[in-house]
Amino acid sequence: PHMRKLYGNQIRKEAGLTKTLKSAAIALPKRIPDRLQQEIGKIIRENQDSTKSIERLIKDTVEKVEKAVEETKGAVGDMMFAAQPRLQSVIEETRQLLEGSRLPVPLKPTDIYMHNLSRYSLQVHQDAFEVGQPIQVEWKAPENHGSQDWIGIFRLGDNKSRQVTSINSRGLWHWINAGTDADSQETIFPPEIPIQTQGKIEFNGNRLPWKVGTYEFRYHHDNKHDVLAISAPFEIKVPAVNCLDIETIQMTVLKFIQNTLGNNQDIMPHTPQEEFVGMRETECKHLVDCIEIAYNVEFAWEVVLADKCATRLAKRIIHARQALEPFSPDNQRPISPSSLTIGSNTHDSSLLTESQ
Structure with a gap:
């Protein structure tokens, strides 16, 4: 109220x-x-x-x-x-x-039509390579080719145009006509060095794509992305593994190691027992990728640094395959019983996981 x-x-x-x-x-x-x-x-x-x-x-x-x-x-x-x-x-x-992202700005051919494309060529003499296997490409070009022409390797179909490359090379490329200055160690080009009209370039180690698939080489003009020649397609495939005895695995893994190190004679091991040096994380990951696609077991890349040689890695592969055999849905190739008596692997088995 x-x-x-x-x-x-x-x-x-x-x-x-x-x-x-x-x-x-x-x-x-x-x-x-x-x-x-x-x-x-x-x-x-x-x-x-x-x-x-x-x-x-x-x-x-x-x-x-x-x-x-x-x-x-x-x-x-x-x-x-x-x-x-x-x-x-x-x-x-x-x-x-x-x-494999595309370049930020869509590229268009610039002066590609000013060149006689029939005088440029790329040739690969095999149609299939194993993962990590060095690949050699032969090139030809006229005397007036660009001083900074380059060749890159790309997955087939990633580039929609045959006149211009729109995919990042990811470091998988080489100059065709370059040298190194003896004093400064810098890359030099014609006219500081003689111009060449043909040659061979080997792609190996980190210059290779370490994935199974179909690829092609592309010849580019003078540090640009204009395409002057494209090779025939070739395949990068799973390594052939026909036997799982200790000796065969050792030699196969040794070859994987040599390939990951670019077949550099100064640093790569020459026997399965020889320990390797100069293996960085990138190379270790390439090696475990090869082991996975060849033997269907997956290791952490740190395993490579722990084992340090093909013999110990081969034993680890055999023990892993033996452990996973009961769980294999298709009972893959049997392990040789004699191969399981080659001593024990003392490294941490927790780094092993089954390949999915």
Whole structure:
């Protein structure tokens, strides 16, 4: 009564706190799930006429909000855990896409039509190579070719145009007519060195793509991306492995090691027992990739640095195949019993995981 006497007809029909809560119910953030919004609104509507129970109202609301948030947190955590293998796959696919990403600006041929393309050629004398095997390409060009012409290796179909290359070379390329200054060790080009009109270039080690697939060489003009010649397609395939005895595996792994080191006579081992040097993370990853596609077992790249020679890696492969044999769905080639008596591998077997 005293409020009506003071304010007359201007008196509010709702308490200020009740009005605030109703406004809050309407103005709930849109990002809060609909079910949670409805629950909070329901609590407020049920209690809006009883300002005496406001403390309980707030407490109940907070408890329900906390419960909803906790349930959401748990659901998201379970979902992320379940999706982890798929997320890893997506990350790997994204990495591969970035590695082979297209150049930022679409390129167009510049002065390609000013050249007699019939005088440029690339030739590969094999149509198939094993992963890591050196690949030699022969090139021919006229005397007025660009001083900084270069050849790159690309997966067939990645470049949509035959006139211009739009894919990053990722370091898989060579100059065709370059030398090294004896004093500065810098790369030099004609006219500082004699110009050549033909030659052979070997791609090996980190200049090779270490993935199975079909590839082609592309000849480019003067440090640009204009294409003057393209080789016939060739295949990079899984190494042929016909026998799983210790001696054969040792020699196969030794060849893998030599290939990863670019067949550099100064640093590569020449026998299975000889320890290798100069193996960096990139080369180690190339080696375990070869082992995986050849023997269907997957090692962490650190295993290579731990074993340090083909003999120990061969023993590890045999032990891994023996351990995985009962779980193989197709019972792949049997392991020779005699090969399992070549001593034990003392290195940490936790680095071994089954190939997927």
